[in-house]
Amino acid sequence: MLSGPKGTEQSSVAPCSICGCIGRSFDLPGTTEKFCWSCSTDVASILVLTAEIDSAERVGEGTDALLAELTDISSRMLQRSQSADLGSD
Ligand SMILES: [Zn+2]
DSSP states (O other): OOOOOOTTGGGGOEEOTTTOOEEOOEEOTTOOOEEOHHHHHHHHHHHHHHHHHHHHHHTTOOOHHHHHHHHHHHHHHHHHHHHHHHTOO
């Protein structure tokens, strides 16, 4: 759901640093970037998964499922950023 910029609200919103969509932006702890809601949830999931993979490796557990999920989220974010580029016309 995209909504174009309207009015003079641009000072209070920033384009998402991943997909570039303009809307309400969210900060995540540990980053200085702005994310839209969709991207912020994906980035948060990646942070959680990365920590889980790290601790699973530390105790010698398999990380295949976690890595698969991480790859899945990463490619979804990549697709979104690419379609944002294509749709910027
Ligand atoms: Zn985004």
